[in-house]
Amino acid sequence: MKIVSIVASLRQDSWNHRLSRAATEVLKGKGVEVEEASLAGLPLFNGDLDDGTFPGPVAALRDAMRSADGLLVASPEYNHSIPAVMKNAIEWTCRPPNCWTNKVVFGMGTTPGRSGGIRMHLHLSDCLQCEGAWLIPRPMLLVPNAASVFGQNGELLDPAVGDQVEEAMTVLVETINTMSGAKA
Numbered sequence: 001m002k003i004v005s006i007v008a009s010l011r012q013d014s015w016n017h018r019l020s021r022a023a024t025e026v027l028k029g030k031g032v033e034v035e036e037a038s039l040a041g042l043p044l045f046n047g048d049l050d051d052g053t054f055p056g057p058v059a060a061l062r063d064a065m066r067s068a069d070g071l072l073v074a075s076p077e078y079n080h081s082i083p084a085v086m087k088n089a090i091e092w093t094c095r096p097p098n099c100w101t102n103k104v105v106f107g108m109g110t111t112p113g114r115s116g117g118i119r120m121h122l123h124l125s126d127c128l129q130c131e132g133a134w135l136i137p138r139p140m141l142l143v144p145n146a147a148s149v150f151g152q153n154g155e156l157l158d159p160a161v162g163d164q165v166e167e168a169m170t171v172l173v174e175t176i177n178t179m180s181g182a183k184a
């Protein structure tokens with residue numbers, strides 16, 4: 001099984017990148033191949049460029065997504081929504097052939113504040129469901145107070161969050177297995 005992870009923050013010390021790393025470690029422990037796709041370098045979507053060919057970084061992201069059995073998205077909450085970098089990526093990757101359709105997706109997030117990113121998650125769900133993705137509704141993995149949860153090198157300081165990550169990744173793997181069995 002291969003899962004492609006997408007982090008919707010370009011920031012070097014991103015909390016969401018740390019959350020994604022923690023989830024990746026759990027997945028690798030389950031024997032899952034994880035590839036991290038990059039959103040860096042994606043140009044802004046422009047309908048004038050929408051001719052069925054894709055700029056290099058877009059093509060790389062699309063190829064990675066299409067090769068995946070499932071997708072893992074870690075996103076900050078910006079302005080009570082998803083960051084522009086994520087929306088831009090969705091705009092590029094929904095162009096035909098749509099890279100989200102029938103993909104199992106786990107969306108998660110972390111914030112330094114108290115919200116955890118619930119409003120980001122609602123908007124992410126709307127955007128991806130409209131593209132035909134199967135966004136796992138529960139458990140939710142929205143981690144508040146990131147600075148007290150992740151250490152300097154991304155290590156998890158809070159064992160309760162570790163348990164939540166484990167549970168969430170178990171559900172992701174089980175859902176992919178169930179869906180692929182159902183399709184056969």
Ligand SMILES: Cc1cc2nc3c(=O)[nH]c(=O)nc-3n(C[C@H](O)[C@H](O)[C@H](O)COP(=O)(O)O)c2cc1C
Pocket residue numbers: 009010011013014015016017075076077078079080081110111112113114115116117
């Ligand atoms: C433009 C902007 C908008 C933000 N809006 C929100 C918000 O609506 N809710 C929230 O909890 N945090 C908000 N934040 C704070 C982010 O959660 C914080 O910067 C976080 O560290 C970003 O994730 P990252 O560490 O993975 O880059 C915002 C930050 C920026 C720069």
